[in-house]
Amino acid sequence: MHNLSSVAQANARRTIEVFxxxxxxxxxxxxxxxxxxxxxEIKALITVSVDKASTGCSQA
Known part of the structure; x- marks a missing residue:
C-alpha cells in the first residue's frame, strides 16, 4: 500500500492535469x-482495519 503522502501527491497531480x-x-x-x-486505497484501508480488528478480538 502506498503511504498517504504519495497518494496525496498523485491526487494533486491528477487534479492539476484535469484542470x-x-x-x-x-x-x-x-x-x-x-x-x-x-x-x-479505500479497499486497502478497510482490509487493514478488519485485520487489526480480527487480531484485537483474538487477543482478548
Whole structure:
C-alpha cells in the first residue's frame, strides 16, 4: 500500500492535469484514474482495519 503522502501527491497531480486538460475525453480519463485509485486505497484501508480488528478480538 502506498503511504498517504504519495497518494496525496498523485491526487494533486491528477487534479492539476484535469484542470489543464485540453479536451473532455482527457479530463474524463484523469477523473476515472482518480476514482480508481481512491477505490483501491479505500479497499486497502478497510482490509487493514478488519485485520487489526480480527487480531484485537483474538487477543482478548
Amino acid at each position: 489543464f486538460a485540453d479536451d473532455a475525453a482527457l479530463r474524463a480519463q484523469k477523473r476515472n484514474e482518480m476514482l480508481a485509485e481512491a477505490a483501491k
